[in-house]
Amino acid sequence: MSASRSKSERRFDVVVIGAGPAGLSFALSLERVGLTVGIVERLELDRIAHPAFDGREIALTDASVDRLRRLGVWSRIPSDEVSPLRVARVLNGGSRQGLNLRHPEGDTLALARLVSNHVIRRALYERFEQARGIELLCGERVSAVRPGPREVQVDLSGGTRLGASLVVAADSRFSETRSAMGISAHIRDFGRTITVFRVECDRPHHGVAYEWFDYGQTIALLPLNGGRYSVVLTLPTDEMRRLLAVDVEQFDREVERRLAPRGRMRRISERFSYPVVTVYPNRFSAARYALIGDAAVGMHPVTAHGFNFGLLGATTLAGLVAAAAVRGKDIGAPDVLDAYERRHRLATLPLYLATNGIVDVYTNEVLPMRFARNAILRIADRAAPLKTALTAFLTRGAPEARRLAEADG
Numbered sequence: 001m002s003a004s005r006s007k008s009e010r011r012f013d014v015v016v017i018g019a020g021p022a023g024l025s026f027a028l029s030l031e032r033v034g035l036t037v038g039i040v041e042r043l044e045l046d047r048i049a050h051p052a053f054d055g056r057e058i059a060l061t062d063a064s065v066d067r068l069r070r071l072g073v074w075s076r077i078p079s080d081e082v083s084p085l086r087v088a089r090v091l092n093g094g095s096r097q098g099l100n101l102r103h104p105e106g107d108t109l110a111l112a113r114l115v116s117n118h119v120i121r122r123a124l125y126e127r128f129e130q131a132r133g134i135e136l137l138c139g140e141r142v143s144a145v146r147p148g149p150r151e152v153q154v155d156l157s158g159g160t161r162l163g164a165s166l167v168v169a170a171d172s173r174f175s176e177t178r179s180a181m182g183i184s185a186h187i188r189d190f191g192r193t194i195t196v197f198r199v200e201c202d203r204p205h206h207g208v209a210y211e212w213f214d215y216g217q218t219i220a221l222l223p224l225n226g227g228r229y230s231v232v233l234t235l236p237t238d239e240m241r242r243l244l245a246v247d248v249e250q251f252d253r254e255v256e257r258r259l260a261p262r263g264r265m266r267r268i269s270e271r272f273s274y275p276v277v278t279v280y281p282n283r284f285s286a287a288r289y290a291l292i293g294d295a296a297v298g299m300h301p302v303t304a305h306g307f308n309f310g311l312l313g314a315t316t317l318a319g320l321v322a323a324a325a326v327r328g329k330d331i332g333a334p335d336v337l338d339a340y341e342r343r344h345r346l347a348t349l350p351l352y353l354a355t356n357g358i359v360d361v362y363t364n365e366v367l368p369m370r371f372a373r374n375a376i377l378r379i380a381d382r383a384a385p386l387k388t389a390l391t392a393f394l395t396r397g398a399p400e401a402r403r404l405a406e407a408d409g
């Protein structure tokens with residue numbers, strides 16, 4: 001701490017806003033270059049140190065597993081908490097035929113590995129406890145971010161003022177600092193709500209996931225170890241509100257009825273609901289300020305890429321910041337942030353747009369579209385090169401994202 005600063009002023013090289021999975025991953029990525037990082041988090045420490053189950057099962061790509069491994073986080077995730085997703089079966093309406101996606105290099109390999117969000121967060125926090133140079137300031141909200149020519153100031157609700165060369169916002173898709181910094185965003189509210197919960201099923205699932213675009217509802221079934229599925233039910237928001245308002249026995253009967261075509265299932269966990277809102281800002285940076293995680297790209301969960309992109313962005317930005325630090329350059333300089341902006345946009349925009357396009361087609365219920373929905377899946381299932389390209393796109397990202405992933409490997 002500089003001698004000229006009062007007790008309520010602190011100085012870090014980087015201030016991160018938000019100790020969610022993206023913020024913690026980014027901070028850990030900087031440890032190797034010895035930069036000091038202060039993470040501001042509005043929740044109390046206990047909620048970050050002991051994250052509770054929130055219903056989300058995160059399908060991690062191979063690239064994300066590698067990134068977590070290099071951060072020293074993957075080894076902290078117990079192997080029985082990792083469920084392999086071997087086949088993804090995409091179905092439309094009442095049709096039994098659909099699109100089957102498998103790992104391009106063989107059936108024994110997993111397309112993705114499912115890990116509960118709270119387990120990932122717990123492993124990140126445990127790794128943070130061992131890290132040097134990173135400090136967590138919990139129970140504090142950011143009330144203002146003031147960029148200057150050489151430093152950016154961050155005012156906290158408790159009265160402390162932080163100084164840094166760079167502020168990185170990982171404060172969720174509803175980021176308050178993003179709009180306060182004058183960054184506009186394309187925000188799309190789909191008018192739908194997702195409810196997630198776990199079920200036990202009466203038959204083995206063999207690692208097969210279902211994405212079932214039924215008429216009036218979308219149901220994803222994600223295979224978990226121990227013969228369980230995670231159910232991701234998406235309904236128009238008013239219908240979901242009615243379903244959640246009934247008593248739990250009635251809810252369970254209704255859910256069993258909706259899931260019946262896939263087997264007999266019994267709910268075994270609490271339910272959690274999330275609004276379906278996607279966000280893509282017009283810029284990822286402003287003066288001495290950058291966005292990562294959902295604050296940068298708020299994906300629709302249907303292609304399971306939110307945190308995968310969060311990790312990619314954290315790695316990309318950390319790599320550029322570390323390179324500037326090693327060369328003794330200003331880590332918050334415009335050329336560092338411009339390079340991040342270009343790379344992350346190229347890596348994420350194609351899948352962001354494609355995902356919203358898939359949702360538009362597969363929630364369109366007019367009769368010609370119902371036929372088109374079936375036809376697209378059948379054609380895609382039979383055209384091997386198209387299927388391989390689609391699998392690579394969904395599991396490893398757009399070609400540009402793959403090039404970057406290989407470069408940072």
Ligand SMILES: Cc1cc2nc3c(=O)[nH]c(=O)nc-3n(C[C@H](O)[C@H](O)[C@H](O)COP(=O)(O)OP(=O)(O)OC[C@H]3O[C@@H](n4cnc5c(N)ncnc54)[C@H](O)[C@@H]3O)c2cc1C
Nearest residue numbers: 018020021022042059142171172293294304305306307308
């Ligand atoms: C149902 C569902 C399924 C999903 N499945 C997948 C999947 O299969 N694969 C995948 O990759 N992703 C998936 N995702 C997305 C994934 O969960 C998110 O991308 C990820 O959790 C976002 O992490 P984050 O750190 O950016 O944001 P968050 O987890 O939202 O964390 C933001 C943090 O910032 C803090 N904060 C906010 N504002 C302030 C402030 N002003 N001051 C201080 N702190 C602040 C918050 O308290 C919070 O701790 C899914 C999401 C949902 C809802």
